[in-house]
Amino acid sequence: MAVVLLLAGAGALWGASAVTWDDAAGRDGGGAPPALVPLALLCLAAIAAVVAMGGWVRRVLGAVVLLAGVAAAFQLVGAAGPVVGQALVVAGAALVVAAGALLLVRGAAMPRLGGGYQTPGAARRTADPERELWNSLERGDDPTARD
Structure with missing residues (x-):
């Protein structure tokens, strides 16, 4: 379940980065908040780590993923953009936070690859x-x- 949440969250953040955003001064054509692509890539890397790791290390990964979701939500502060982009950021952040919380609570009990x-x-x-x-x-x- 955590892998699906991370994949969906990464897709939403990546999609939000492709939308044309306005910059803080209100000029059209500005780029998306700069951290959306790195946060999406972090989510994709976390998928591999979730599958490969186990035990308390997976819980630490859950904390990192949870913080990444919170950081994604903070990308909207001061960002003017289309409603679609903002909705994608909110959805992506919520999915990543949910994955991080799931890994924190149930991460040590989840099976791992080759376990x-x-x-x-x-x-x-x-x-x-x-x-x-x-x-x-x-x-x-x-x-x-x-x-």
């Missing part, structure tokens, strides 16, 4: 005998073979 696969030397014993049987089958051990 179910371990080298034989690093395999841990579980207290559940049924799970241990399935783990041995995944490793390719024959449960019917006698020692």
Whole structure:
């Protein structure tokens, strides 16, 4: 879910950066707030980090993502632009903040890429005998073979 929120938030921020904005003096043709593209790229990089990291590191990433969402919302302060661009910034900021909050609250419990696969030397014993049987089958051990 966090990956989907980050992807949608990055898309909204990127889309808002493509809209023609007015600058603070009211002249037409100014660019978008300058931090929208870097914040969108940060969200895209956070997707890879969410998938690869786990545990408390993912919670730290959640805090960074949450702050990025707040920074995206602050891009509207003093920016004059079309309603569409402002709506995209608000939507993108809300999605990024939601992803950051989700990672802070549930990040350590979320599965990570390759978390179910371990080298034989690093395999841990579980207290559940049924799970241990399935783990041995995944490793390719024959449960019917006698020692």
